[in-house]
Amino acid sequence: MLTHDIIIVGGGGAGLRAAIAAAEVSQKLSIALVSKVYPMRSHTVSAEGGTAAVLRDFDNLDLHAKDTIFGADFLADQDAVELFVKEAPGELIQLEHWGCPWSRDPDGRVSVRSFGGMSVDRTLFAADKTGFHLLHALFQTSLKYDRIVRYDECFVTSLLVDGGRVRGITALNLYNGQLEVIVAKAVIVCTGGGGRVFPFTTNAAIKTGDGMALAYRAGVPLKDMEFVQYHPTGLPGTGILITEASRGEGGWLKNKDGYRYLQDYGLGPPTDTPVHRKMELGPRDILSRCHMQEYSKGRTFEGPYGHYVHLDLSHLGEEVIDKKLPFVRELARNYVGIDPVYEPIPVRPVVHYMMGGIHTDVTGKTPLDGLYAAGETACVSINGANRLGSNSLTELLVFGARAGRAAAEYALGQPSPTSNPLEAMAKDERQRLDRNLIRKPGGKERIAAIRQEMQKAMEDGAGIYRKEDEMKNSCNILRQLRERFSNIIIEDRGDVFNTEVTSALELDFMLDVAEAVVHSALNRKESRGSHTRTDFPKRDDAQFLKHTLAHRTPQGPRIEYLPVTITRWQPEERKY
Amino acid sequence: MSEIRPDKSKLYHPKMTSTWWLKRPNYVLFMLREWSSLFIALFLVVFLIQLHQLTYGPDAYRAFAHRLSSPGWVIFHIVALLFSLYHSVTWFYSSAIVMPLRIGERLVPRQLVVGLNLLVLAVVSIVILALFIKLHG
């Protein structure tokens, strides 16, 4: 049995930041970073547009907080938001010190740009591959610390819980098929969101909600799972992300008549250059809904992958595009054969981010002693019912660091754990995996078939516009899929790098996450932020100014509620 | 670093064959570039021997030069010249990569650097050839 002081599950932006933060708390701490992929493959790498913080004189913390809380449709915990905006600038400067190649102004200062829902320019960027540069800067910096021990390509299958505390993890070693058991005083979950429960998503294959399911199964509630963000500009078919920065630099959204339709939905008037929070710089949930309304009016294009609209960048000119949006140009040329310098890019809303996740407090602590969470997998909540673009990368850093420090302080105060009950638990886990997956005989369902039916049920029941009977139907389908999952075929009997078993493990986790999403959505009888119901179209602060908590039971999620923390910004109508 | 490593005994180690360089056109071009130095070196040896003949008097020199006019030696010299030219072109290309030329903020395109170098080479060659023709002319 391997022993460390802290285990971090997931090696993306939040996990790496937490690891470095914990390593800096004390020289005595030994930190395990366990990831199912090499850290530089984590989905943080795909983030493009930027990361927000108050760095300039024309900006102030209250404004960033207000933008965030407003964008969250008042479901964000305001004490958490105040803390977030305060620590954000320091975190981004720290990243600069760690080598992140931020784009610069002529005087050498870090540049900022406009982004959706933000009142002023406050989004730092590294061309249009901010997440890539952030992740590589963090990963390469993490190599400095010998006390961060990596377990690459180790798939965490369960959290070990004993005596009301988390004690460690079990993980499948992909190289030999053995179950590794790692014991620790604290565990930080940083595994990202679960966009792959939906059929069209910007998310990578690895975004299967693993950590959310791990915590959920260990008795920790998942908070605000119904809030799923659709990014308005993804490529049809593949779902590849076309960054919001393309709109921040001045791109226009046009329907099939070449008309900038957003002006019909209260986001006007249309201007030639972008105005903060107006038109194409409106918040993502509203823009995605506008697209769907255009679709219902028959004003969108039809293509082999369904309806889409045009994102027109041609008026920006080749020089601006090559300097500020070179990756967008590359993606459009490669994947849809369009050069945005000359032609508009076909785009449509695709699932992008989960505002909900593992319930934590402002230090990243969950209700389970010793368990922490940070990043997209956690819900503090600073994003509430809808996240503003460029807050997520900042969130990884602020809360990754907070969770790392909190877990480190906790671990320093704990005695070394005894491993006796854990050996038995690990043995049980090994038998569970063998019986249900690795050595599973027979079966007749293909993993891909169940996965595709789950994704369809999510698209139908938990899409941009939701309705009671559709959600109920999806809940039933998900229950049936859970039953059918026990009958899957595992063709690959090998021990070495068995990716069929990992696909099955991921599907297992996704079914839990999907259920939490739809049940939470069904119980929220209002429309707020990204959760829009045609049967309850209005926001209802009297009944629902509260967070949804989904607890796992054998019969499905049990829903409870938690009040939202309001400090200085009273809920008002959300108009742009 | 990562504590978890694949089992070495189960890895398959692919072997490179001695004809690896035939697999890609760029590898072949690379080998030709490397071999060019062999031909240039051989040419230099022959040339040094030729110069050395001067110490044996004009008759010995002329006899040696006459030997070099046989078809075999002419072909050798043509081949060496071609390899030398190829070496020069690849050298110009390398220099454009190793020392990128900047005018203000803009980078001078590599093809332009190679082209300019080739132009200088052509001009110098023409001058030398003209001198040779004039002296023998």
Added chain:
Amino acid sequence: MSKATITLNVARYRPGQEPAPKIQAYTIPYHNDWVVLDALNYIKDQIDGTLSYRWSCRMGVCGSCGMMVNGVPKLTCAAFLRDYHPQEIQVEPLAHFPVIRDLVVDINDFMDKLKSVKPWIIRKVEKPVSQGEYRQTPQELEAYKQFTQCINCMLCYAACPVYGLEPEFLGPAAIALGYRYNMDSRDQGQELRKPVLGDHAGVWQCTFVGECSEVCPKDVDPAAAIQRSKVEAAKDWFKSVLLPWGSR
């Protein structure tokens, strides 16, 4: 919907089951906007669940899906079937790396080499975060920016015959990343990187075949980084010989 098909010849290797990789043919429906990765996913989902390979972002930025496609190192998420159809496509694991299973190779050698070039900002004195960012002009950023684009996909190692023949070679990506930090105006760690970069298995083992830069999907141009590192290393050698008491 066309009924066209395409055949992929995929290398299979299961330790204990076969002594060396063998080719297995799969014929699948052809879609003209599919990439090789889509084809592999179709095979795994519908035909043969035992096929193992790495992938994640499917948009050319995570670096997971590098494989040999018709003998050329490529990101399979950026290799379009239409560029090969109706010919058959051969898919093999990345060259010059030990094969763990099917299309999955062992990249730990690279991970060790990456760490050895100290790919982080090294400073004699750190500036406190409260004093703000290190100033860096757009020109200073340009000096190293292209070398920051490396996604660690290792196509360059698969293309480099030196790495194939002499596996101790530091390799294109590791050297390019070492160079990236040496050229970053905020870094002061050139001295500390010298032993590794200037080693005989460092920049000097490169014979400038240049294929690494040819296959790089992100235009990092590691060949340029290596040759320029050689110039720097040579300059340092001359300085140390001609000015032995000179300040560094």
